Amino acid sequence: xxxxxxxxxxxxxxxxxxxxxxxxxxxxxxxxxxxxxxxxxxxxxxxxxxxxxxxxxxxxxxxxxxxxxxxxxxxxxxxxxxxxxxxxxxxxxxxxxxxxxxxxxxxxxxxxxxxxxxxxxxxxxxxxxxxxxxxxxxxxxxxxxxxxxxxxxxxxxxxxxxxxxxxxxxxxxxxxxxxxxxxxxxxxxxxxxxxxxxxxxxxxxxxxxxxxxxxxxxxxxxxxxxxxxxxxxxxxxxxxxxxxxxxxxxxxxxxxxxxxxxxxxxxxxxxxxxxxxxxxxxxxxxxxxxxxxxxxxxxxxxxxxxxxxxxxxxxxxxxxxxxxxxxxxxxxxxxxxxxxxxxxxxxxxxxxxxxxxxxxxxxxxxxxxxxxxxxxxxxxxxxxxxxxxxxxxxxxxxxxxxxxxxxxxxxxxxxxxxxxxxxxxxxxxxxxxxxxxxxxxxxxxxxxxxxxxxxxxxxxxxxxxxx
Numbered sequence: 188x189x190x191x192x193x194x195x196x197x198x199x200x201x202x203x204x205x206x207x208x209x210x211x212x213x214x215x216x217x218x219x220x221x222x223x224x225x226x227x228x229x230x231x232x233x234x235x236x237x238x239x240x241x242x243x244x245x246x247x248x249x250x251x252x253x254x255x256x257x258x259x260x261x262x263x264x265x266x267x268x269x270x271x272x273x274x275x276x277x278x279x280x281x282x283x284x285x286x287x288x289x290x291x292x293x294x295x296x297x298x299x300x301x302x303x304x305x306x307x308x309x310x311x312x313x314x315x316x317x318x319x320x321x322x323x324x325x326x327x328x329x330x331x332x333x334x335x336x337x338x339x340x341x342x343x344x345x346x347x348x349x350x351x352x353x354x355x356x357x358x359x360x361x362x363x364x365x366x367x368x369x370x371x372x373x374x375x376x377x378x379x380x381x382x383x384x385x386x387x388x389x390x391x392x393x394x395x396x397x398x399x400x401x402x403x404x405x406x407x408x409x410x411x412x413x414x415x416x417x418x419x420x421x422x423x424x425x426x427x428x429x430x431x432x433x434x435x436x437x438x439x440x441x442x443x444x445x446x447x448x449x450x451x452x453x454x455x456x457x458x459x460x461x462x463x464x465x466x467x468x469x470x471x472x473x474x475x476x477x478x479x480x481x482x483x484x485x486x487x488x489x490x491x492x493x494x495x496x497x498x499x500x501x502x503x504x505x506x507x508x509x510x511x512x513x514x515x516x517x518x519x520x521x522x523x524x525x526x527x528x529x530x531x532x533x534x535x536x537x538x539x540x541x542x543x544x545x546x547x548x549x550x551x552x553x554x555x556x557x558x559x560x561x562x563x564x565x566x567x568x569x570x571x572x573x574x575x576x577x578x579x580x581x582x583x584x585x586x587x588x589x590x591x592x593x594x595x596x597x598x599x600x601x602x603x604x605x606x607x608x609x610x611x612x613x614x615x616x617x618x619x620x621x622x623x624x625x626x627x628x629x630x631x632x633x634x635x636x637x638x639x640x641x642x643x644x645x646x647x648x649x650x651x652x653x654x
Contacts, residue, residue, distance in 0.1 A: 214293060215300040216273050219418040220265040221425075223376040226258035226284065235260055236283040242276030253432060257386065259379035261428050264421040267295050303415040305346070311414035312349040313341055319353060322368060323360045333359075354406045358399060361406070373412045373420070380405050380427050387431070394611065396561035401427060426504050433501055433551070464499050464527035465536070472533050488533060495540045498547040499524070505550045511589045512553050512560070519594060520546055549597040553588070555608045560585070577610060 214220060222237055239248040247265075254260040267273055273295070280291045303311070320337050323329060329337075333356075340352030357365070369377055381402065388398040404427050412420035465473075476485055502520045505513060523542050530536040559581065584603050591597050 212293065213296050214267055215296055215298045216275075217266065217268045217300040217302075219421055220267055220293075221376075221421045222262045222265075222280065223379075224260055224282070225379070226254045226260065229254060229256075229258060230285040233285045236281075237262055238281040238283075239265065239272070240279040240281070241271060241274050242278065243274065245271055247272040247278065255379070255383050255428060255431055257379065257383055259376070259383065259428075261376050261421075261425055263425050264418045266418070308414050308416060309344055309346055309349070312346055312353070312410070315410065315413050316341060316349055316353050316356070319356055319368070322365065323356060326364075327360055329360075350407060350410050353410045354403050357406045357409075358403050361402070369409055370412060373409070376424055377405060377409055380424060380431070383431050391612075394561070397557055400557070400561070401430060404430070426507070429501065429504050433504075433554070463496065464524055465496070466528055466530055468531040469533055469536055485533075488537060491537050491540060492533060495537065495543050498543050499527070502543070502546055502550060505554075510557075510560075512556060512585070513550070514589060515591050515594065515597065516546055516550050516553065545594045545598070549594045552597060552601055552604050555604050556585075556588075559607050559611050577607070581607065 226235065235252040235254060237248075237250045237252060238246065241247045250262050252260045252262065265272070275295055275297045277292055277294050280293065282289050316337065320329065320334070324334075337352055337356065340349050343349060366374060366378055384393070384398050384401045384405075387393045388395065393401075404423055408420045408423035408427065410420075411417070411423065473489075502516070502524075506517045506520055508517075523539070523546060527536060527539055527543075530539065559577075580603075584600065584607060588597055588600060
C-alpha cells in the first residue's frame, strides 16, 4: 500500500513549503508499505528523511531519500510486521526536508495479510497478460506474430516467461493513455519514473536503448504489483529510482558536509536497513557514540561511513544486472560485502572504503557501455554501418572487460570506454538534430548540413575519424 505526500511550494513574502497530506487508512499486519511523494522545489544538497513511529513511540522505520530531478521520491518496501512494525494501532509518519517537516497517520489492524502462493501468482499473471493483450489489441490491432508469442506465454507455467511477455508487450505499445490500467495506489510512482526516463531521453542524457531497458524494469514492477507480489514490485521500482539518479553520476552535485542533525538522521536510516553491510557491533558502536553525545567529534568518520554505505547500495543494485560485463564487479562485490559484514568496528569498516570505491568506480564506467552494447547488438538498418565499423574495437574492449582479472583492469580502460560511449552519443545526437530540424521546418540548407554530417559519421573508416 502507499502513503502519498505532495510537498508543494507557496509564496508570501518568502518561500516556504506547504505540505499537503492526509491521514491514511488501515493496513493489515505483514502488508508491505511504501511512501511516494513529490517535492515541488528541490533544496541543494538536502536529504529527505522519512520516519515511522509505532503506537508505543518506538522507531519502526527510517529512510534517507534523495528526490529525482523532477522532485519525485519513493521509499524502499516497509514490511508492517515484527515486534516493532507489526503492532496493532496508530502509526505516525514524519517527513523532514531541509528546515521543513510534516506528519501523517495510518493504522495497522489485527488482521494478517496472506502472501499469494506460486500457483496463485501464475494464475494472476496469466489473467493480467490476457487482459493487457485485449486492451492493446483494441487500440493497435496486434499482428499475428506477437499474438502467437503471447499465447505461448499464456500456455506456460513459468512466471518469468509470462513476465517477459507482459513487459515486452508494454515496452512495444505503451502510451500514457494506458496508465489508467495500473492500480491507482501504484500509478503515480510508475508515472513519475516513466516521465523521468522520458525526460532524460529528450535531454540527450541517455540513449533510446537505455531508456527502453529502464522502462522494462518499471513494467516488471507493475507486473509484480498487479499480480500481488507487492514487495518485489516496490523493490524493483525503488531500484529504478536509484538507477535514474546514477545514470549520469558526473552531473550529481558534490555532497555537502552534513550537519549534526543530518548525520544523526542518516545514521539511524542506515542502521535500520535490512540489507546494510553494517554488523551488529558496528551498529552498537555508532549507537554508543550518539548516546554519549560525541557524534560531532566523529563527524568525518560518520561522513565517510555514509559515503561507503551509499556506494554499497548502488553495488547491490548493479549485482542484480544480467550482463557478463559486470561479472568481475559482481563477483568481487560478493566477497567485499561479506568482508564488510564481518567488520566489528567503525574504523575497520571505513578502512575498507578503498575497495568499495574501486568497485563503485568500475561499475559506473561499465554503465557507460550499456547503450553501446545495445546499439552494436541491434540489427536495425540505421545502425548497421556504424555498428560494423565499431564492431572490431567493441569486441576487443568487451572481451578485455569480460575477462578482466582485476578491477584495476576495468578502471585502466576508462579512456577506451569513454571514447566508445562518445561515438554512440555523437551519432545519436546528430540523428536527433536531423529529426528536430526536419520537424521544425527550419532552413533546408541547415537540415542538409546535419544530414551530411550524419553521413560522414556513418561512412567513417575508423573510430578516430568520428571523434
